[in-house]
Amino acid sequence: MSALHKDAVAVLDGWDAPDPGQDALREDYLAYLAAHPDGLWKPCATGHITAGALVVDPPRERVLLTLHAKLRMWLQMGGHCEAEDTTLARTALREGAEESGIEGLRLLVPRPVQLDRHLTPCAWHLDVQYAAVAPPGAVEAISDESLDLRWFGYDEVADVADDSVNSLLARTRALL
Template identity: 70%
Template sequence: MNLHDDTVRVLKRYEGQPELREIYLAHLAAHPDGMWKACGAGHVTASALVIDPERGRVLLTLHKKLGMWLQMGGHCEPADGSLAAAALREATEESGIPGLTLLPGGPVQLDRHAIPAPCHWHLDVQYAASAPPGAVEAISEESLDLRWFEYDEVAGVADGSVVRLLARTRAALSERVPG
């Protein structure tokens, strides 16, 4: 299965945000190149919020081009075997943390946002990744800074998309914990 087909499969299984999900699916149906940066109408991106649930914190990157605190993520690459693999690759590259694991259950959230020309839209499929115990981050060339924030600090530094992603991630975590 190629990355385009995998992404369609992932989106069809994703039960949240039905209107936005349909926009993503329609985009991919209309644009066979809709996974790639070269698609001028917009393209799918993959990201992951890196969390340390035991310490109640999240790792954010100060994006070099945007100057905003964001989750790790970016463009899909032809070598990515799946959308989840793309998100995990991006999170690992940008956090410098080996051994990240995506939370089971697929994407946590979709976020469609405008970007400057020549492209028009990023159709971001957002996952969450758990950091292994004792994880040590390492800043990448794509970041101005990389920092752990307590859950309750995120709203003070990040935009609404990241705040919603954290809230959905915490809800997904609480659903996994018995009792």
């Protein structure tokens, strides 16, 4: 069992879910990991754990979203776990930095903000979502995984993003 698998189980096992729906997902994720030792990796065709970060700039009351190249939706940064990842939190920060071009992101809190399970072209993603704070003066840079990258005011997100992103933003704002 990898260090990342152990971390994922520990994070999910110790996470105090904010509501019964999130707790049910937490239990589902734990059962999935117990049944699928390879459940963190993209080759696991039935689905895999992913991690991401909603990048926020609290002083300017804005959030950075990516227009995902494959899904063509405005989403938080995130994606697949990689062999060098040792924790879900580091995976989320790595994905956040890679997709935003912003170095120096820091987690708002050391635990997930929410879980979201969704079907993608490759498989089911069992996403563990964190919130990351952009450093002062952060300048974003679009990656090849995005069609666009844009800051949105908190009140603008509902007009461009789906319920999952809106829920993640609401939960993040409650922590600010």
